Amino acid sequence: MYLARVTGRVVATHKYEGIEGVPLQWIQPLDERGEDMGAQLVACSVVGTGPGDLVHFVDGREAALACPETFVPVDAAIIGFVEQAVANGARIRS
Amino acid sequence: MLIGKVVGSVVATRKDEKIEGRKLLVVQVHNQRNEPQEQYVVAVDAVQAGAGDMVLFATGSSARQTELTEGRPVDAVIMAVVDSWDLGGANVYEKWTR
Numbered sequence: 001m002y003l004a005r006v007t008g009r010v011v012a013t014h015k016y017e018g019i020e021g022v023p024l025q026w027i028q029p030l031d032e033r034g035e036d037m038g039a040q041l042v043a044c045s046v047v048g049t050g051p052g053d054l055v056h057f058v059d060g061r062e063a064a065l066a067c068p069e070t071f072v073p074v075d076a077a078i079i080g081f082v083e084q085a086v087a088n089g090a091r092i093r094s
Numbered sequence: 095m096l097i098g099k100v101v102g103s104v105v106a107t108r109k110d111e112k113i114e115g116r117k118l119l120v121v122q123v124h125n126q127r128n129e130p131q132e133q134y135v136v137a138v139d140a141v142q143a144g145a146g147d148m149v150l151f152a153t154g155s156s157a158r159q160t161e162l163t164e165g166r167p168v169d170a171v172i173m174a175v176v177d178s179w180d181l182g183g184a185n186v187y188e189k190w191t192r
Contacts, residue, residue, distance in 0.1 A: 008126065008181035010097070012150060012174040016140050016160060019173070024095075024150070026126050026181060040126040042095040042150060051182060061155040073140065073163075073173040075156035076095055 003030045003085060003092065006053045006078070010042055018069035025049065025078065027057060032087040043076035054082040054093070095150045096135075097176055098123040100143055104136055112166040119143060119172060121151060126179075128187050137170035138163055148187060150174040 008026035023045045031037040043057050046066050055078045057063075063077035064070050085092040098121035106118070116138045123133040137151045140160045149172045151157075157171040158164055178188045 008179055008186070010150070010179040011177045013177055014141055014175040016173040024174070026179065042097060061159070064156060064159055071159050073152040073156055073159045073171045074095070075152040075154055 001056050001058050001079070003034075003082065004028055004043075004055055004057050004078070005030060006045075006049050006051050006055055007040060008051055016073055018072040019044065019067060019074060022046065022067055022074075025051075027055065027076075027078065030054075030092070032092070033090070034092040041076055043078050044074050045078040047078060047080060049078050049081060054085070056080050056082055095152050095173070096123055097148060097150055097179075098135065099130070100145050100147045100149055100172075101134075102145070110167055113138070113168065116162060116166075116168070121149060121170075121172070124148070126181055126186070135170050137172045138168050139172045141172055141175055143172050143175050148176040148189065150176055 004027040010024040029037045057078045059076045064074045066077040101122045102120035104118035121135045123131040151172045153170045
C-alpha cells in the first residue's frame with residue numbers, strides 16, 4: 001500500500017459490469033516526505049474520498065478485493081483516509 | 095488504472111488460441127493533464143470501445159478478472175470509456191465537446 005493525495009475525479013458511464021457504482025479518482029502517490037512520487041494514476045474509491053484528501057491505496061490484483069464486486073478488472077483502489085502519518089519523526093502532509 | 099486514447103487496432107491471425115476472438119486495441123497513454131505520453135499499450139477491449147475514445151485500462155493480473163480474459167494470457171484490459179475528468183476542480187477532458 002502507498003500514500004497518495006486525491007487530485008481529481010473521473011466520470012465514466014460505460015464501465016465493465018460490477019464497477020458501475022464505484023467512483024474513480026486521480027491520485028498522486030507520495031513519498032515519505034509527502035512529496036510527489038511518480039506518475040498520477042486512476043483508482044477506484046470505496047471510502048468516499050475527494051480531491052485534496054490524503055489517502056492510502058492498494059495496487060495490483062488485490063485492489064479488486066476492496067470493491068463491492070471482487071471479480072473486476074481493477075488494479076488500484078483507495079482504501080482509507082489518512083488522518084495522520086509520521087515518517088522519520090516528521091508528519092506527512094498532503 | 096491509466097487513461098489513454100484508442101489510436102489503433104491490432105489484427106493477428108496467428109495467435110495463442112486462448113485469445114482468439116478478443117478485440118485488441120492500441121492505446122496511447124495520456125497523463126492527468128491530457129497530454130499524450132510516449133507510452134503505448136495493446137489491450138483487450140472489454141467495453142466495446144472505439145477509435146478515438148478515451149479509455150481506462152487495468153494492467154497486470156487484474157486484467158484477467160473479466161469473463162473475456164479469465165485464465166488467458168492477457169495483461170491489459172480496457173474496462174471503461176471515459177466521459178470527462180477534472181483536476182483540482184478544473185475540467186480537463188470532456189468527451190462531448192471535442
